[in-house]
Amino acid sequence: MDMVSPHTKNTTELRDRKRTGEILMGHGYKRGAAKLIGVLVALVGFGLVHGRPVDATDKVRIALSVRNVVFLPFYYAKDRKIYHKHGLDVEIIQMRSDLQLAGVVSGEIDYTPAIGPATLGAANSMPVKAVAVLYNAPLFSLVTPASVSSLEDLEGKRVAVSRIGSDSHRFGSLMLENGGADSKKVTFIQTGSTTVSLASLQQGAVAAAVLSPPFTGIMAEKGFKVLGRSRSLVESPWLGLVTSKQKLERQPEEVKNMLLSMRDVITAIQRDKADVISYIEKNFKVSKANATESYDEIAGVIVDAMFMRDDQIKKYLEGTHARGETSKLLAPEDLFDFSLVRGLK
Known part of the structure; x- marks a missing residue:
């Protein structure tokens, strides 16, 4: 999932690959930039790539594509010291979603929430495991100017997505098809960031954009129309907790503590609605109405048990x-x- 917000104040972004190499060398490794997926798979197969060992003083690194309210459980757990309660010193790193799996396999990062990319990686023999499901549906919306009356009106026009092949592209196509439009007659424009998608939509450079909270609400407040929502289309393990097979095998206690943290934050989000809405309003700089709408969307897809039944998973994989x-x-x-x-007890 690729979504870009201007509010990245408390997020560490790995834009300097030299710095990444220095971080890894501090743990006894000499790795350069993230390797191609195929190379990583080959190296792991020969036992040449190892996960970063974790001790009491090491940070646990979680990679998110952007500082966005969709990733609320991870930020709320950090800021409310829920990770700390379970002995974890978590660093949240901003990293493009298409690089996150490579980071997990190499040990550069420890966890990613991106189940969609992990599914593609597993199909290509990447040694990753999804150990939890946090959301059972994607939170994308198709947003258009008020003058657009139906999704069929978008045929022959341009629709902005973060990246071709990303979740925004995939679920954008599904929303169009569900609304009666032929997605093959729509030109998807890769903008690279939600900021560019928003600007393109406002300037009329595209006829629609695939957005997620809080941007859906922001554009609705400006008079734009929400013509489709992906959460009403499909039940899918969308956001969760993905790690490497090696970490799961060698550091199960750390993984368990991450799961305990996520269980606690889910409970807190559901229990403390007023505080969470206030947190969203303050930390993501949106109106109270937008914060409330974002909260309701997230609360509506949270998976209390953090796992889905086998028949649900099979249906997702078959799809x-x-x-x-x-x-x-x-x-x-x-x-x-x-x-x-x-x-978990």
């Missing part, structure tokens, strides 16, 4: 394969491992 997104049909156990989350 990705049927749409040609994966080269082979995955079995649930090829990607998902809910053994730790099921055993």
Whole structure:
């Protein structure tokens, strides 16, 4: 998922690959920039790539594509010291979603919430596991000027997405098809960031944009129309907790503490609605109405148990394969491992 917000105040962005190398060398490794997925898979197969060992003083690194309210559980857990309660010193790193899996496999980062990219990675033999599901539906919307009356009106026009092949592109296509439009007759424009998508929509350079909270609400407040929402289309393990097989095997206690933290933050989000809305309003600099709408959207897709049934997972995997997104049909156990989350006390 690629969404860009101007509010990245408390997020560390790995834009300097030299700095990344220095961080890794501090742990006894000499790695350069993130390697191509195929190279990483080959190296792991020969046992040449190892996860970063974690001790009491090490930070646990979580990669998010942007500082955005969609990732609320991760930010709220950090700012409310929920991670600290479970002995974790978490650093949240901003990293493009298409680089996150490579970072997980190399040990540059420890966790990513991106289940969609992990599904594609697992189909290409990347050694990753999704150990939890936090949201059971994507939170994208198709936003248009008020003059657009139906999704069919978008045929022959341009629609902004963050990146071709990203979740915004995939679910944008699904929303169009569900609304009666032929997505093949729509030209998807890769903007690279939500900021550019917003500007393009406001300036009339595109006829629609695929957005997520809080940007959906921001544009609605400006008079734009929400013509489709992806959460009403499909039940899908969209946001979760993905790590490497190596970490799961070698550091199960750390993974368990991450899961305990995520369980606690889900409970807090559901219990403390007023505080969470205030937090969204303050930290993401949106109106109270927008913060409330964002909260309601997130609360509506949260998975209390942090796992989904096998039949739900199978349906998701069959759908990705049927749409040609994966080269082979995955079995649930090829990607998902809910053994730790099921055993939480």
